[in-house]
Amino acid sequence: MYVPGKEAILIESNNQELFVETLLHLYKHPEVQTEMAHSARKRAIELSWANIAKQYEALYSELAN
Numbered sequence: 001m002y003v004p005g006k007e008a009i010l011i012e013s014n015n016q017e018l019f020v021e022t023l024l025h026l027y028k029h030p031e032v033q034t035e036m037a038h039s040a041r042k043r044a045i046e047l048s049w050a051n052i053a054k055q056y057e058a059l060y061s062e063l064a065n
Contacts, residue, residue, distance in 0.1 A: 002047075007039035 003010065009026075012018050026033050045051070 003043065005039050005043065006035070006036055007043045 009022050013021065026036075
């Protein structure tokens with residue numbers, strides 16, 4: 001999954017009410033914003049090309065053998 005943790009909040013079906021509630025929650029709870037920011041940075045590093053390239057290399061090596 002692309003966003004498996006607390007790095008994002010997904011809103012189903014463009015639910016406008018839930019979107020507004022979520023924005024207000026984040027506005028009122030800056031600690032949640034900080035936690036999300038740290039989680040997002042961690043996930044970005046996990047998905048960086050330097051890390052993903054190693055996975056592709058291993059996959060292609062396995063398929064070639």
